[in-house]
Amino acid sequence: MTAATAAPKSGSKSKSKRARPGQASPKLAYLPIIFLAFAIGIPLLIIVVYSFLEKPSQGTGVKWVFTTENYQALFIQQKLDGTTALDTRYLKVLWTSFSYSLITTIVTLVLSIPVAMWIATRDARKRTLLVALVTLPFWISILIRTYGMRQIIADEGPIGKFLGLFNIEWSILYSPPATILGLIYVFLPFMILPIYASAERFDFRLAEAAYDLGAKKLTVVRRIVLPAIRPGVISGIALVFIPALGSFLQSDMLGGGKTNMVANVIANNFGQARNWPFGSALAVLLIMLTLLFVLVIQGISQRRGDKVELV
Amino acid sequence: MSEKYLEIRNIVKVYPTPEGGEVRALDDVSLDIAAGEFFILLGPSGCGKTTLLRSIAGLEYPDSGEIILLGDRIDDKPPYERPVNTVFQSYALFPHMTVGENIAFGLEMEKIEKDEVAKRVVEALEQVKLSGYENRLPSQLSGGQQQRVALARALAKKPKVLLLDEPLSALDLKLRRGMQVELKRLQRETGITFVFVTHDQEEAMSMGDRIAVFSQGKIVQLDSPVNVYRRPINAYVADFIGETNLIEGTIVAGGIELPGGNLLPISQLADDSFIPESGQVTVAIRPEDLVLASDGLISGTVRDVIFTGDSVRVHVTVGDIEVIASLASYGTSIPAQGSQVALNPEHRAARTVAS
Numbered sequence: 054m055t056a057a058t059a060a061p062k063s064g065s066k067s068k069s070k071r072a073r074p075g076q077a078s079p080k081l082a083y084l085p086i087i088f089l090a091f092a093i094g095i096p097l098l099i100i101v102v103y104s105f106l107e108k109p110s111q112g113t114g115v116k117w118v119f120t121t122e123n124y125q126a127l128f129i130q131q132k133l134d135g136t137t138a139l140d141t142r143y144l145k146v147l148w149t150s151f152s153y154s155l156i157t158t159i160v161t162l163v164l165s166i167p168v169a170m171w172i173a174t175r176d177a178r179k180r181t182l183l184v185a186l187v188t189l190p191f192w193i194s195i196l197i198r199t200y201g202m203r204q205i206i207a208d209e210g211p212i213g214k215f216l217g218l219f220n221i222e223w224s225i226l227y228s229p230p231a232t233i234l235g236l237i238y239v240f241l242p243f244m245i246l247p248i249y250a251s252a253e254r255f256d257f258r259l260a261e262a263a264y265d266l267g268a269k270k271l272t273v274v275r276r277i278v279l280p281a282i283r284p285g286v287i288s289g290i291a292l293v294f295i296p297a298l299g300s301f302l303q304s305d306m307l308g309g310g311k312t313n314m315v316a317n318v319i320a321n322n323f324g325q326a327r328n329w330p331f332g333s334a335l336a337v338l339l340i341m342l343t344l345l346f347v348l349v350i351q352g353i354s355q356r357r358g359d360k361v362e363l364v
Numbered sequence: 365m366s367e368k369y370l371e372i373r374n375i376v377k378v379y380p381t382p383e384g385g386e387v388r389a390l391d392d393v394s395l396d397i398a399a400g401e402f403f404i405l406l407g408p409s410g411c412g413k414t415t416l417l418r419s420i421a422g423l424e425y426p427d428s429g430e431i432i433l434l435g436d437r438i439d440d441k442p443p444y445e446r447p448v449n450t451v452f453q454s455y456a457l458f459p460h461m462t463v464g465e466n467i468a469f470g471l472e473m474e475k476i477e478k479d480e481v482a483k484r485v486v487e488a489l490e491q492v493k494l495s496g497y498e499n500r501l502p503s504q505l506s507g508g509q510q511q512r513v514a515l516a517r518a519l520a521k522k523p524k525v526l527l528l529d530e531p532l533s534a535l536d537l538k539l540r541r542g543m544q545v546e547l548k549r550l551q552r553e554t555g556i557t558f559v560f561v562t563h564d565q566e567e568a569m570s571m572g573d574r575i576a577v578f579s580q581g582k583i584v585q586l587d588s589p590v591n592v593y594r595r596p597i598n599a600y601v602a603d604f605i606g607e608t609n610l611i612e613g614t615i616v617a618g619g620i621e622l623p624g625g626n627l628l629p630i631s632q633l634a635d636d637s638f639i640p641e642s643g644q645v646t647v648a649i650r651p652e653d654l655v656l657a658s659d660g661l662i663s664g665t666v667r668d669v670i671f672t673g674d675s676v677r678v679h680v681t682v683g684d685i686e687v688i689a690s691l692a693s694y695g696t697s698i699p700a701q702g703s704q705v706a707l708n709p710e711h712r713a714a715r716t717v718a719s
Contacts, residue, residue, distance in 0.1 A: 258454050262450070263458075265423065265450045266473060277458060
C-alpha cells in the first residue's frame with residue numbers, strides 16, 4: 054500500500070478514469086448521435102411548429118400565425134351555417150390504419166413463430182443459409198417489390214390466370230385485402246428475424262425436460278417455448294406494427310388509393326391538397342399514437358421481466 | 365433379484381456419423397434392473413450409457429430391442445406416457461418459472477388437484493433440503509441448489525424409475541461427495557429405483573448396488589462395486605475402475621516372468637485367476653496392493669516419490685516399464701529417489717486379466 058501511494062503519478066489521469074480494455078470510448082458515439090439528433094429532431098420540430106401555424110390563402114407552405122385550428126379540424130367539422138359537428142373522417146382513417154396494422158401484425162406473428170422455430174432447429178450451416186434467405190427481400194427496393202406484388206395479384210396476373218382455368222373470378226387488386234397482403238409481404242421478415250434470434254438461444258433440453266415431466270407437444274409449446282421466445286415476439290410486434298401504422302406505399306399502389314391509411318392522407322396534404330399545417334397536425338397525432346403503443350409494449354415487457362428495450 | 369422390474373432386451377441404436385459411416389451407440393444391450401436398486405451405468409463418454417438412459421426415458425427410440433417396465437413394453441411409448449423421470453446433466457430447470465412452479469409443472473400434467481400439488485411441492489423441497497425456496501427463480505440459486513431442485517422436480521412425480529444423467533458432474537468435489545451420500549440416502553428412504561449414469565468410477569462405486577461397465581455400446585462387466593474393483597473381467601475394466609498396474613508377462617515354469625527378469629509365482633495370484641498353459645498374459649496389480657519388502661518379487665529403481673497426504677506414491681522402473689506402488693504415508697520408510705527397491709504383491713490380490 055505504502056509503495057503504491059508513494060509512487061509518482063504518471064500523466065494527469067488517475068488509473069480509475071482510464072478506459073478499461075474492451076470498453077468502447079463514448080467519443081465514438083458522438084458523431085452518429087449528433088447526426089441522428091439533427092436528422093430526426095429538426096424535421097420533427099418543423100412538423101410540430103407547422104402544426105400550430107395557419108395555411109396561407111394561396112400556394113403551399115405556412116403563414117406564421119399561431120392557431121390550434123388544425124388540431125380541431127381533426128375531429129370537428131365547421132359547417133357552412135357556422136355550426137360545428139363531430140368529424141369522424143380522420144378517426145376512420147386512423148382506425149383503418151390501426152386495423153390494417155393489427156391484422157398484419159397478427160398474421161405475420163402466426164406465420165413467423167413456426168418458421169423461426171423451424172430455422173432455429175436446423176444445423177448451423179443451414180441456419181445461416183435460411184436466415185440469409187429471409188433477409189433476401191431487403192436486397193431489393195420496397196418500391197420494386199410492391200410493384201412486383203401488383204403484377205402477381207393483378208386480375209390478369211399469374212394467380213388470376215391460374216384461377217381462370219377453373220372459372221374462379223379473381224379480383225383483389227385495388228382493394229383493402231390487397232393492401233393488407235402487401236403489408237404482410239413487406240413486414241414478414243421483420244417478424245421472423247427477432248423471433249428467430251430468441252428461438253436460436255432457446256435451450257431445447259428444456260423441451261425435453263417438459264416432455265419427460267409428462268407434457269404433450271402443445272403444452273410444451275405453450276408453457277415452455279412461447280415464454281422463452283417472448284422477447285423476440287415483443288420486438289417483432291413492435292418492428293411490424295409501428296412501421297405498418299405509418300406505411301402508405303401499399304395502400305397507394307395496391308389499394309388503389311381507395312382505401313386510405315393515415316400516411317396517405319398526410320402525404321396528400323403535403324402534396325395535392327397543399328395544406329401543410331393540417332398534414333403536420335395529423336402527423337403529430339400519428340406520432341403520439343405510435344409513442345403510446347411503444348409505451349404500452351414496454352410496460353408489458355417490463356412487468357414480465359423480459360429484456361426488451363424500445364425507448 | 366428374481367422379480368423382474370425393468371428389463372432391457374437386445375437394445376440396438378445406430379447413429380450415422382457426419383463422415384457417412386455409422387456408430388453403434390448401443391450394440392445388443394440386455395440387462396435386468398431390480399426394484400429399489402441403485403443401478404449405475406458407467407463408462408467413458410461416447411460409450412452408449414447416456415443413449416441407454418435416454419431410451420428408457422423415451423427421449424430416444426432404439427432401432428430394435430425391447431424395454432419392459434413392470435411387464436409393460438414402454439420402448440414405443442412417448443416420454444409422457446412412461447412412469448419414469450429424469451434428472452438432467454444441465455438440470456434443465458425452466459428459467460421463467462419459480463422453483464415451486466418448476467416442481468408443480470410435472471404434477472399439473474397429471475391433472476392432480478391444486479391442494480395436492482402444493483403439498484407435494486413442499487414435500488419434495490423438504491426431501492432435498494430446500495424448504496422455503498418455492499418463490500426463488502432458478503437463476504437466483506447456486507449450481508448445487510439448482511441440482512437439488514432438478515432432483516425434487518423429478519422425485520415429486522413419484523416415478524417408478526428415476527433416471528439420473530451425470531447429475532453431479534458440474535459440482536465441485538466436496539459438494540459432489542456430499543450429494544453422493546445424500547442421493548444414496550434419498551434412494552434408500554424413497555425406495556425408488558435409480559438408474560444413474562456417470563463416467564466417474566469413484567462415484568459409481570460409492571453409490572451403486574450394481575455397476576454396468578460400458579465400452580463402445582456394449583456392457584463389458586455387470587457386477588457389484590466390490591467385484592468390479594477386485595475382480596475386473598478384463599484389462600479395460602481393471603484400468604477404467606480405479607488405478608491398476610497392467611504388466612505384460614510370459615508364462616514360464618513356476619510362474620509368470622515379468623519385465624526386468626522378475627518372476628511372479630502362480631501361488632501369489634488370486635485363486636480365480638485364469639492361467640493359460642503358455643504364452644503372454646496381463647497381470648493387474650492395484651498400487652495399494654504393493655508393499656515394499658526386502659525379499660520382494662518385483663525389483664526396480666525408484667524414479668519418483670509423490671506425497672499426496674493420505675499416501676505416498678512411489679513410481680518404480682521395472683525393466684522397461686513403470687510400476688506404481690501406493691504406500692501408507694505413516695509408519696513406512698519412504699524410499700529415496702534413485703534407490704533400489706523390491707515390491708511384493710499382497711493379499712494375493714494380483715490377478716491375470718484378459719487383454
